[in-house]
Structures are given as structure tokens and as C-alpha cells.
Amino acid sequence: MKIPYYPGCTLNTFAKSFDESARDAASAIGFEMAELKQWNCCGATFPLTPDNLIALSAPAKVLSNAGKEGDTLTTLCSVCYNVLKRTNKVLRDNREKRATINGFIEEEYDGSVNVLHFLEVLRDKVGFDKVKAAVKRPLAGIKTGAYYGCMLLRPFEDMGIDNAERPTVFENLLKALGAEPVEFPNRIECCGAHLAMNNEEVVTKLSGNVMTSAVGSGAELIVTSCPLCQYNLEKSQDKVVSSTPGYTGVPVIYFTQALGLALGQPIESLGFEKNVTDVMPLLKKKGIV
């Protein structure tokens, strides 16, 4: 199986380890993430003002290119997923807007591509039982908090990947990998997102809430599906540790790194060294490595 894949600008640079671990995991399970021949940045935000059509031309261009390579498109970054999926819905359901946007990008694209998150591919196309069967290094005993953030789930009507208030897809994957998923209160709350640019205080507070909430619920590890979440959580780590009595920090990794780990990929290939937090002590403690 070969699935057209859109890495997005961040996975091509900042979050290389997210991208590579996913591609390797895919081939270990038996399918290929085939990078689009031509792609551009999706714009990293879905405009909330519906009249702002020009902002949809970048993602529309990506989708239109994807349409030329197949009927599905998969992404890893939650933000790309959000932008592409919602743009696609506009193009599919709104004739007038479709005409205008197609005019901008000089293409004839009708929203027919099925935009999938990598998690959806694993769940619906591959099946978690098949993933489970491919596990060689179960993450046994690791209490793992899956951090969904906002963009993967909301708004529900557009995203539809899972129940927006009580999602399970991540936890089910973690179970398949042999880990012990921990549902923690803040797993669907925001990390602070783009406020990283000008409001470190808020980001530290929100990301701190996420991490302390996870640890408070027993998590020893957090997995993410968004480079910005990853960045905000990791970046805030030290400040939260110093300001929160009793909190000593928690490693944060991409869920694909956890996946690669469980599938038995060589540790060196997973890019843990690029993470700010160090997951190795935990892995050693649990006897995984």
C-alpha cells in the first residue's frame, strides 16, 4: 500500500524526527508514505473569518496536487491536518467558494481527496490489531498520556476523527503498542499555540497545566502529534519544574517515535537526541532499552 503523504514545512525541518519515525514505522508495518511530488506550506492556520478565501489558496494548492496523485492524502502534523481537512470541506461543499479559490490557484479541484491523519490510517486502513501484531518491543509498563491538543479534534463537525470531548484513538494505539494509556484531564486543552511568539507566560502556564495534569494522573511519558505542541511543552518544561513543587518533569515525544520504538526500530533512527526532554532514562528504567 502506498499512501500520498504531505509532510508540511515543519516536518521537513524542525520536526524531522516526527517525519522520519513515521515513514520508517509505515514501512515496518508494510505500507509506504509517498511524499507528494510537489507541495507548499499549508499556511498553518485555518482562517476563522469565512470571507478570507485567499488564505485557503495555499492549502487548496496542496490538495489539488494531491488529487493528481491519488484519492487520499495523509498528514502527521495536527495543524496541517486541520487546515487541509477544513479547506477540503469548503471546496467540496461550497460551490461558490470553490469557484473563487480555483480561480486563485488556477486549478480545477473539487474537494474529492480524502484527507486522513496518520492516526486514521493506522486505525481505519491498517487496523490497530495489525499494528499490534507488528510490535516487537512492547512499551510494557509505560504509563503514557496522549496529548491531543486542539487541532486534531476541533471543530468536531469538520474534523470528525474522534469524539471531541472524549477521544480514544490515541489511547487505543498506545494500547496496541503495549503501553498503558493514561487519560488525563488536560489532554484536549490548548498548549498555548502561536502565543509562543509573544506571550511566553501564557504558554508556560497552559503547557504546564497539560504536563502537570498528565503527571498528576500518573503519566510517565507524554506523546504528541503536533510539532508546536511538542515545542511548547518541551520549551516550558524547565520553568514549570522550577515553579511547581513536586513536579520533576516528564519526557515528551512524538507519537510516531513511540510507535517506532514499539515496532523495534533502531533507537538511533528515532531522533530522540533532537528532543529537549530525555526519554532514555525512562526507557532504561522500564527495561525497554
Next chain:
Amino acid sequence: MPRIGVFVCQCGNNIAATVDTKKVAEEMKKLPGVVYTCDYKFMCSSPGQDMLRQAIKENKLDGLIVSACSPHMHEKTFRKAAEAAGLNPYQCEITNIREQCSWVHHDTTKAVGTVKSIDLTRMTIERLKKNRPLKKIKIPVKKRALVIGGGIAGIQAALDIADGGREVILVEKEPSIGGNMARLSETFPTMDCSQCILTPKMVEAELNENITLLTYSEVEKVDGYIGNFTVQIKRKSKFVDEERCTGCGECIEKCPFKTESAFELGLAKRKVIYTPFPQSVPNVPVIDAPNCPKIQKDKCGACAIVCGPKCIDFKMEDKIVTEEVGAIVVATGYQLMPNERFGEYGYGRIKDVISGMQFERLASSSGPTGGEIRRPSDGKVPQNVVFIQCVGSRDEKKGVSYCSKVCCMYTAKHTMLYKHKVHDGQSYVFYMDIRSGGKRYEEFVRKAIEHDDAMYLRGRVSRVYEKDGKVIVQGADTLSGSQVEIEADMVVLATAIVSREGADTLAQKLGIGYDKYKFYNEYHPKLRPVETVTAGIFLAGTCMGPMDIPESVAQGSAAASKVLALFSADEMAREPITAGVNKTTCNACWDCVTACPYSAIERESVKDRQGNIVKWLARVNEGVCQGCGVCVAACRSKSVDLRGYTDEQVFAAINSF
């Protein structure tokens, strides 16, 4: 040639001031078929009516016109007078020259009024020429009623009809009557114990000679029309012979298996052979067949062994009984919206998030905790309880747009019950508005706040989650403009009242209407609140929409009085304004069938001598037809007509315009 008389009324000066009534009478005399005319001061007075009767007899009139006030005023008077003189009452027509002429055209030269009166009277005369004598429709009425649903509304209706001396069959789908009220602890606004006021009524319903209780039963099929319904009722097998069972309870005692109690809403378990609650009426247990190992795999059988009168029969089967009744009262009540829909409130996941009805069970002295407020997770007495109102109600996006009407009140009640039972506890109520319209209702809510220390917070809760054994409630207090967080021990959701599952299927069986939320439609929300558009079928209680006990009871009584009024005569007389089908031209297109708002038109087959169907025809059921005439306009082959408003009559009027 017809022999028509025209009587023009002066109404004192009311008409005569602007209409030359004499001239009108004279002009009419010139029309063919008019043999007698006159004008008179007060046609409706006794001398006026005498004169009319006299003239009919003397002139051998076969039709008459009274040009006077609106037919809404005196049509009945004059038709009665005509009948007294031996004429068919429907051969009398009214021309409205007062409300439509003299009173609205103030020209004292009488020019305008006279011309218009002449026109109007002429049109009525031409119409009258096409009239046919009509007979009032008489429908025999079976004086027995069926009540569907044994909640408080249904019980009240049944008792009132029975007290009026008529037989009632009360059908209830559960093993006991009582409905939702049986679950309540104490009831607003008076705080009497629900069981204390309900149980006597339930027992009364059981003992009343005029009431036949059919519990564990459901209506399968309804045929017929007002006065003459035939109803098939499925009596689900109880596996216990009701006649012989003494209600000793030995079987329940000895049954070794337990399962979730639906009555206790997941807060307790019950035996496989059970009565829903101790005061059940009738006090006869039923076996929950899917959970009984004897019935499923022929293991156990303990209950049958201990039963003294030997009334347990594991082979008992469902039965269908047929009943003939003249009227039906539907009182099937409500249920609560499944809270699982509200993921953000953690219902179904967080054990200590419960529904208002579950709180009733916790507060009820016959409930699973014996009336002590203990939270489900660990049985601890909660010190901080958060009540969230409007859960699912007034929520267009994920719930229903309407207000559930009773939850403001019962939440206030809950805070009181809580305070009375947990003196040092603190309650918090998140509300959007407090709806306490009703006698002593507002005072009740204020008492909860001022006397029983409920902390009311104006705002909605955004999220509820668990942390360290607490239930954290995160919401807003819009009055102070702040985000608030409460570390609660228990959260109670005032979930929306919704229609019963299957309410639509029952409505279809009965041929009554329902709204988009599947609440039944009343005939007129203000003026005919307990009737449906289908004559002979009445409504009571929460099957129509959210309401409290006082209203449900009032409706039960109102429906009963409607039934008793219907039963007060042996026959029901109906205006003969009904549709009829011309059998020779009807081509069975069924356009009329779909158009009729009352489902009054049936599909009838015409058979030859061998019994083969040779033809299909539309047939109007006169007992059901309300005479709207929609079918007439719908029929493309002009095969239906409406008596009293036939095409011929209307065209005659138009043609003489």
C-alpha cells in the same frame, strides 16, 4: 321549480339605516323560484320566528333565505325554526347583510347597502337552489375508554372516568403503574413525599371496579374512529399467573440471580424475578426472561419451587387481547435525555456525575441508600455538590432547543433535600435563568437560596473532570464575570426531558400528530389543550411536552372530562358537512388520501362475486371526516365533493356574482 322564501331583517335600525330592506325583498321576488319575500324588524325575535314558520307552511316553501346577521350568530336559530316547520334544516341559508354590509358601509342614502345586499342575497339564493337536504350524522358511542400509560396523568384520567361511572382499560408497559413519579423523593412545591401521595392513587386504580389494569402490556393496533375504536393489546408474558399470585414475595426472596435495576437507574440491583419497587401495583412479580437462566437454558427454577400457589409458569406466552372502546386517552409520559451525549460533563464515565432522577433515588427513603445522600463511587456523604441546570435543554447544538420546564424547580428542591440531609454540606447551582412560574414557585426557589444556603451561579459549566478523587467543575459565573472552579464531591445534571422512545410509532398507530421532538400535538395549544386532531383521542401529561405533576394531573382530569362528555349521550350527532366519493369516477389515485389532514379517507376494494378484487376506491369515513374540503380540491377527476359546500353550490354562487 323550487319554492323559495326570502326574509330580509331590519335588525331594528342596525340594517335598515343603510339598507332599503323592502327594496331588497322586492328585487328578490323577481328571481325565478322565489315565491315569497318580506322584510321584518327583528327576525330572530319570537314573533319573527313565528312568522317564518307560518310563511313556510302557508307558502309550502322548500327553501328559505334569511338576509340578516352573520351565520355565526343565528344560523342555528333559523335552521331550528325551519326544522320546526317541517323543512330540512340545511335548506335554510343565511345572507350576512349586517356584519358584511350595513355595519361596514355607512352610506345613509342606502344606495351602496341596498345594491350590495341584493347581490349577496341573490348569490345565496342561487346557492340554495343547489342545496340538498342533509341529515345529521349519528354515531353510536361505546362507553368504555382506553388509557395508555399509567403515570400520574394516566392514573388520574382513569380514576376520573371510572368515577364518572364508565369502564376504563388502563394499559401500562411496565410491570407496575406509577411512571416517573414513583421514582421521585419529595415533590415541589409542597414537598410532600411522592410515594405518600401517589401510592393511594395507584391502589385506588387497582381496586376501582370500573378499571381494568393491563400492566406489562402495549397497544399493538388501533382501528376505527370516535365512539368505535377496536384496539389490540399485547399482554407480555409475566411468567406469573396474576390471578393466583398472592404477592407474598417468596419467589423474589429465593431467586439467586441479580441484575441491574432499571427503576433504580443503575444505582442498585434487583432479582431476576422482581417487582420494580416495593409499592408496585399490581403487586405481582414478573420474570425478566432474557436474564433468567431457567428460561434461557433450563437451569434454576427456584422461584417455582417456593411459590405456594404455584403460579409460576416458565412456558407462559405473550397474548393479544382485543378491546372495543369509544375514546382513548394517551398519557405515555417522558424520559430523560441520555446524558452520555455530554462528554464534557463526564456522565457515564465519572461515577459521581449523576442525573437529577438518580438524585431523586438517592434522596428517596425507599431508594438504594435509604434516603441518605451518598455518592455512588465510594458511598461517602458528599460535602460539596454541584447542580448543573439546562443540560441538553436550551442547547440547539447538541441537545434540544426547548426548556424542560421542571428542572429549575426540581434542582431547587434537590438543594433543599440535600441541605436537610447533609447539614454542613454546600450546594452550588449553575443556571442560565430561573424559571419558576407557578403558584408559590418563586418563593420556593428563594427559600432554597435564602434559607437552605444554595449558592446559585449564573453561568454554564464548560467541563467536568476527575482529579484526586474530586470532581472538578469548571464554569463561569457571568454575574461576577469570572471563571469558576469547584472541587466537588458529586455533580448532578438536570438533563432534558425528552419524548419516550417509540413515541412516534405509537402516534402512527393512533393517527395523531407529533412535533419534531416527537411530543404529541394538541388540537389547539390554548383552547383545546387535551384533544388531538383525531376525534375521540385525547392527551394528558408529559407526552405532550415537559410539565410538572400539578399540570399532568390537571390534564388527566381534563381529558377525563372530555371523555365523559363524549359518553354522556348514546349517540353522537355530527354536522353532516362531510366529503363523499363518487364511486363511478374515482380512479384510485389516492391524491385525496394523502391530502386529508385527518386520515379520513380509506382505500376500499370492490370485489366480484368470487371475491376477486376488481377495483379500488376511495371511501370517506364519516366518523372521522371533519369537512375541511381539502380532498375535494385535491381530486383531479372531481370525484370527491363536500356536502354543504359542493362544487355545484359554490359555482352557483360565483355564477350569480
Next chain:
Amino acid sequence: MSVHTEDTVLQKGGFEPKIMAFVCNWCTYAGADLAGTSRMEYRPNVRIIKLPCTGRIDPLFIIKAFENGADGVLVSGCHPGDCHYTTGNYHARRRWIGFKHLMEFTGIDMRRLHFSWVSASEAIKWVDLVNRITDEVKALGPFMEYKGLKEKAAE
């Protein structure tokens, strides 16, 4: 019969249109009654034909009315949702959508045909309606297209 010709119109100097109103028994007829009991005044040009419900109205009634000399026709019943027969007026409305085209095709000037809702309490609305329609039709002049059709057919 009172069919006017161009002569009568010219003779009288002022043309007085004839308006036929088809109204339902429960709402509009009662509304017109209320105008009477309230002693309101309105133009005398209207002649009412009472029907149980607007759902009873056959489009032919309207064509016939024009054929018989009406210069304008008014159809009025209960407000949507208030129909005495619950849905009769909806049927009427739905039917109208289909028949409108037919009417136009048969040469009826749609400006001469009015639909309205008048409830039993809307006497003022009834009065305004009748006055307005009378004036509008008066301004349009007599409806000549159908005049004499009946006589011709008889010949």
C-alpha cells in the same frame, strides 16, 4: 347579470371594480364579522364566499370568478399553523405554487389575485386589505380579457 362593458365604465365616469373574496369560515370570515361588529368602514366592492377552509378552494373557482365579471379576487384564510383543520391552509398554499403558472398561462393578471392571512381578530387587517385591493384593482382598470367569455360560449 352584472357584467360591465367598457360603456358602463365610461358612462359612470368612475370605474368601480368587483372583487370576489374566498375566505375560510374560521379565521377570515370571523375577522370580517369583527370588522362589522366594530363598525369599521371599508369599500363596498367585495363579495364574500364562505368556504370551510382555504384548502377547499379549487383554482377553477378563481377562473370562474373572473369569467363572471370579477376584476379582482382575494383568497384569505387562517395564518399558517392556525388552520382550524391543522394543515388545510398548507395544502392550499402548496397547491397554489403549482397553479400560479397555470393562472398566468390562462391570461390572468396576477396583480388581480391576492392571497392573505386574516385571523378572527384582525378586523383592521381585513379592512386595510379590502381597501388596498379595491384601490389597486381600480387603478388597473376593468379586467376585460374574460369579459363576455360566458356569453360567447353560450352563443
Next chain:
Amino acid sequence: MKIKLLKEEIESASIHHLQRISGEDLKKCYQCGNCSGGCPVSYEMEIAPSQVMRFLQLGKIEEVMKANSMWVCVGCLQCYSRCPKGCSVAAVLEGLRQTVLRKGEDFEKISKIPMQFLKNAPQQAIVCGFRKFVS
């Protein structure tokens, strides 16, 4: 605080403009406060989400423009996701931001953004931040 209500403000052109570009009907909000209750940055806002809606209903767009709320909103859509009336405060706040940005006024000067951030942050944060703060 005392405010004077004016018909001209309640129906002002800027309110209409805001409704048009945000696609939101301000009147639908019935002030339940759910958005303020769930907003992760409500505590930091000078005017909480539901109050933003209220001020706008009253026609007081200036009050809202002066507040930091629109710049603090992270666009997490929690408000929209839980609003029983289906209102999106997120869209309204973006509409307010857009009215500023479309005038060519920047909220953040690019030159003031720390180099540290531009160098280390994921590209998406930079792109997204520019979109939200820079015209």
C-alpha cells in the same frame, strides 16, 4: 462602569461589518458563559469571551477593541465546540483582529520578535503567529 446605550451603536456599520466577516450572528448568544468557563486563556483576557459577545451585542465595539482579548485568544475553538448556540467567539475575535490587520496595522512588529524564537521555533508557529499578529 456605566454605559449609555445608543440605537446607532447597536446597529452600527462596524457591528454589521464584524458580523459579516466573522459569519457570526451576535444576537444568537444568550450569555450562558460556557465559552468563558472553558476558555483556557479567559483568565488572561481583559474582557472574557462571553463578555466580548455581550459588549458587541450592546454595540460597544470600541470597548472590545481596547481590550487584549482578541490578541490573547489562541484559537483553540473550545468556545465554539461547547457553545450550546453554535456561536464561535473564536471567529468573532478573529474578525476583530482582521479589522485591525486589514487596515495594515500590525499588532507585533516583526523586528521586535526575539531572534531566539524565529531560529528555534517550529516553522508553523512562525507562520501562524505572523498570520495572527501581522498585517
